[in-house]
Amino acid sequence: MAQPKKLVLIVIDGLTPAAFERGVEAKTTPALAALAERGRYGTATSVFPSLTPVCLSSIATGGGPDVHRIPHLVWWDRGGRRLVEYGSSFGAIKAAGMARSITDAIYTMNQKHLSTDATTIYEAVEDAGLVAGAINITCYRGRTRHRPTLPGVTKPAFGPRRFFFYSLFESDQTGAPLAVRNRAGGSIDAYAASVGRWLVTRDGFDFLAYYLSDYDYASHVHGPESAHDALARVDAAVASLTAAAGGVDEFVERYAVVVCSDHGQTHVRKAVPLQDAYTRISDEVLVTGSNRAAMVYRRERCTHETAALAALLDAEPSVEVTLWREGDEAVARRDGEELRFAPSGDGWQTSGDATILDHPHALARVWSALANPNAGELLVSAAPGFEFADLAGRHHAGGGSHGSLVAGDSLVPMLTVGLEAQPTRITEIVPAVLEHFGIAPPPYARPLAHAA
Numbered sequence: 001m002a003q004p005k006k007l008v009l010i011v012i013d014g015l016t017p018a019a020f021e022r023g024v025e026a027k028t029t030p031a032l033a034a035l036a037e038r039g040r041y042g043t044a045t046s047v048f049p050s051l052t053p054v055c056l057s058s059i060a061t062g063g064g065p066d067v068h069r070i071p072h073l074v075w076w077d078r079g080g081r082r083l084v085e086y087g088s089s090f091g092a093i094k095a096a097g098m099a100r101s102i103t104d105a106i107y108t109m110n111q112k113h114l115s116t117d118a119t120t121i122y123e124a125v126e127d128a129g130l131v132a133g134a135i136n137i138t139c140y141r142g143r144t145r146h147r148p149t150l151p152g153v154t155k156p157a158f159g160p161r162r163f164f165f166y167s168l169f170e171s172d173q174t175g176a177p178l179a180v181r182n183r184a185g186g187s188i189d190a191y192a193a194s195v196g197r198w199l200v201t202r203d204g205f206d207f208l209a210y211y212l213s214d215y216d217y218a219s220h221v222h223g224p225e226s227a228h229d230a231l232a233r234v235d236a237a238v239a240s241l242t243a244a245a246g247g248v249d250e251f252v253e254r255y256a257v258v259v260c261s262d263h264g265q266t267h268v269r270k271a272v273p274l275q276d277a278y279t280r281i282s283d284e285v286l287v288t289g290s291n292r293a294a295m296v297y298r299r300e301r302c303t304h305e306t307a308a309l310a311a312l313l314d315a316e317p318s319v320e321v322t323l324w325r326e327g328d329e330a331v332a333r334r335d336g337e338e339l340r341f342a343p344s345g346d347g348w349q350t351s352g353d354a355t356i357l358d359h360p361h362a363l364a365r366v367w368s369a370l371a372n373p374n375a376g377e378l379l380v381s382a383a384p385g386f387e388f389a390d391l392a393g394r395h396h397a398g399g400g401s402h403g404s405l406v407a408g409d410s411l412v413p414m415l416t417v418g419l420e421a422q423p424t425r426i427t428e429i430v431p432a433v434l435e436h437f438g439i440a441p442p443p444y445a446r447p448l449a450h451a452a
């Protein structure tokens, strides 16, 4: 049998299917359009909460939050008795403690928070004797120890053999410019493009995760329909890979390709601090909110049942649905109505009003989020147009945001070239890539559906 092609996974943070399709149809994104001409396109569903650390951990492990255990951008670590903040905003990082947050985002998320029950794509690929690479993706855990390349930083990290992380870790000297010069101007993706060009020129990997983060940043500021300049820069970063192979045809001849995003974005016009809904019992609960999802943790002295904490949010216009576990069931509450559900065989057993969770793959995503031991007892998905202010009161009102169960936050573009399976959820990327290489998927991965 012929050797499978090598594979490049391109993740464009926050790119909606609509923005992707417009760029491809109008050819304003020529590199993506050229790949789309040669591949298969559909949409796929993200996880809940649809926030980058949760989504990238799912993309890199093939598991939901119940498997990888990263619950949100900001959460309460019960064992460590402290708040974890991966970077909701610069203000939130300062509020949570600058050094601590940066350490959490760069090291602790991979070394401690990411469950050892989850296998990363890099671990799976390299255990099979292949070489994996990662550029800038925040879920990077691998088996090779890398020393930092920035002066003054000494703590090592464990990544794949080819490991590049915002100029902080560089497994090879590529001559790429410093990543963190001008975020709004696209310097992080310019760094990724420079490293990617170097790696493709040398054909230096079997699997490469190529993560472009600048689009999400621009879309938060300008809104999901207006980040045109950022999309053009994303396309240029993709073009630098294909050009390094000698052109698109040469690129897809050498590599299978997956292009996707981690979550969508929707417009937000109003932000609220959700903890205000609990002012009268503020010593009983801890609320962690950011973007369009929040979690409520019951403190030890809490006398309210989780159901009662949910009912207290009934009158909140920012809240669309509240979610919690009750025994073997999950409960979703919206406008005072409830839906109860539990897995049953290949499907779900439900009672109550099914329209409460009328969102893409909602029951499975909610179940997975609630089964994460690091999640709050109560999860909250925001109503359209609303956002929950973060620790520092920061938000994106007037721009774009994501995190909720609604389709706009949850659906992502999924383009594959030369791949046998077409993922319909971001958790199917790992099993599809491993199948391509002839490697067994991790035990928690969902079986792939194949077109007849």
Ligand SMILES: [Zn+2]
Pocket: 014, 052, 216, 217, 220, 402
């Ligand atoms: Zn974002």
